Amino acid sequence: MAAFEIFGGNRLSGEIVPQGAKNEALQVICAVLLTPEKVTISNIPDIRDVNKLIDLVGMLGVKVEKVSEGTYTFQADAVNLDTLYSPEYGKKATELRGSIMLVGPLLTRFGYAVVPQPGGDKIGRRRLDTHYIGFQKLGAEVGFDEDSSHVKVITKGLKGVYMLLDEASVTGTANVVMAAVMAKGTTTIYNAACEPYLFQLCTMLNAMGAKISGVGSNLLVIEGVESMGGCNHRILPDMIEVGSFIGLAAITRSELTIKNVAREHLGITPEIFHRLGINFEFRNDDIYIPQQDSYEVQRFFDGSIMTIADAPWPGFTPDLISVALVVATQAKGSVLIHQKMFESRLFFVDKLIEMGAQIILCDPHRAVVIGMNHEQSLRGTRMTSPDIRAGVSLLIAALSAEGRSVIDNIEQIDRGYQDIDGRLRALGADIRRL
CATH class of the missing domain: 3.65.10.10 (Enolpyruvate transferase domain)
Known part of the structure; x- marks a missing residue:
């Protein structure tokens, strides 16, 4: 069984092309x-x-x-x-x-x-x-x-x-x-x-x-x-990868350009990350994410806490709920993550809590994330990838964490992400396959 070894805390830079969907x-x-x-x-x-x-x-x-x-x-x-x-x-x-x-x-x-x-x-x-x-x-x-x-x-x-x-x-x-x-x-x-x-x-x-x-x-x-x-x-570019890379750029405070994203097929995905406080701009069919030292979660018009929930298209895809949750751990402000469609998809948050994230798991479908605004970094640890989307979310968390992390069972990540370690190394990530 293969594993990823990651030394996190590095800022990334460069361009990345999403794979086919x-x-x-x-x-x-x-x-x-x-x-x-x-x-x-x-x-x-x-x-x-x-x-x-x-x-x-x-x-x-x-x-x-x-x-x-x-x-x-x-x-x-x-x-x-x-x-x-x-x-x-x-x-x-x-x-x-x-x-x-x-x-x-x-x-x-x-x-x-x-x-x-x-x-x-x-x-x-x-x-x-x-x-x-x-x-x-x-x-x-x-x-x-x-x-x-x-x-x-x-x-x-x-x-x-x-x-x-x-x-x-x-x-x-x-x-x-x-x-x-x-x-x-x-x-x-x-x-x-x-x-x-x-x-x-x-x-x-x-x-x-x-x-x-x-x-x-x-x-x-x-x-x-x-x-x-x-x-x-x-085949279209993978919008799940596009969303994952937006989240990766924000939590690692990196400057990234995501190439050829097929903007007309992204739906509400960019808007959800904007609600988490992430700045970006479309440049033709590319997304440019500038370096941000802080990103603040928006609130609803009445001042109540922001809720990020999945829904059938054109709602927010459930495949990106895990990424949104990880990104929120270092935001300024709090957010309620509501995973409606699958009752076991939030169970990976215990790994994030071990890394120092401030998360309250309310039930199998809901978690409250209290963002730390990069005032306290996540800690590197050893963890196991339970499924494709939780696996890449843990990978994003490890890339932002201080110290060494090891992610086991990365065959799950390989099911959905092509040469992810090689593409991340090209951006400056310290990651290798064991």
């Missing part, structure tokens, strides 16, 4: 199964979760070719469904929550899909009902084999229908959309997730021949087509 990559790579024609995808991040998915589609018989760094071609003209039952496929699929999104494309194109219980971050209950109920409404039968722990989804032909999703699940919406593109008739999906990842997926599907209207909204109308073709698609 992990969550988008997982969706659009699954979509290549919709067509026997060649699909080219660029700006694919070189991270564990995405590489596992590329291996999975390769095991299914998809021809995968790496054209250049970050660019691959996929051709699913010889898919072998028998692989779904192989132990090797099952083992790899259970390690990756994104493997569930293979079901929609397989179901609509071949009428059949099998999936083991997927893995992923242990951040609380993450039910899959939205996926399976959506498939059932389209006319599929869903069954669970207790002996093999596999879910089997079959259909003699999907049919368009009106559906109201019980939750605005990003992966659930993506899966149902991919299943509906070749269903007979019209499918209307209300309460659809509308994150930039879905915008990108629907844009790619339309380029492949789908007929999806309402792209970017929570009401999608899909006219089923007979078949899908190939296309070229480029």
Whole structure:
């Protein structure tokens, strides 16, 4: 098991380019199964979760070719469904929550899909009902084999229908959309997730021949087509990395420029960090963060304490709640962090408290952070990365802390961040991989 050793307290400087969006990559790579024609995808991040998915589609018989760094071609003209039952496929699929999104494309194109219980971050209950109920409404039968722990989804032909999703699940919406593109008739999906990842997926599907209207909204109308073709698609910059680097610059009192951020797809993310007192400016499609010795948390108009809460898009993404919490530990003022969507995502704060942060964990969803305004630095310590987002948040905390920190289980961080230690060293960070 690998670890990061960090000597914190250094100010960083320079430019950093965000990787391709992990969550988008997982969706659009699954979509290549919709067509026997060649699909080219660029700006694919070189991270564990995405590489596992590329291996999975390769095991299914998809021809995968790496054209250049970050660019691959996929051709699913010889898919072998028998692989779904192989132990090797099952083992790899259970390690990756994104493997569930293979079901929609397989179901609509071949009428059949099998999936083991997927893995992923242990951040609380993450039910899959939205996926399976959506498939059932389209006319599929869903069954669970207790002996093999596999879910089997079959259909003699999907049919368009009106559906109201019980939750605005990003992966659930993506899966149902991919299943509906070749269903007979019209499918209307209300309460659809509308994150930039879905915008990108629907844009790619339309380029492949789908007929999806309402792209970017929570009401999608899909006219089923007979078949899908190939296309070229480029993945957006990862907005989670963009937010992480804004927070990193602030807490380390560094001057950084984040390049090529796709500003129009960042939503409310920059505004949330502005509420924490962080100054920055857009320079064309870059974000420039000047060195700040202090940043003060805003208050609401009535003078009450600021609350930072996650919400479905266009609200603040839950993937950045952990970063916002860490940044608040060195702000001037106090803030209530309210993580609504996952009940285990704030449990990493005990590590921050050990480092000297002033945090009151109210319950699994809420924490009050009393900022120290850099009057007292965090202390280096040894800790373990529990999941991708908490892991990078602890890394940001360690980079601002005085002394030596060691973060174990960094495989979790590697699942979502490409060469993060190398890119941070280029900014002046004292970090190495053990």
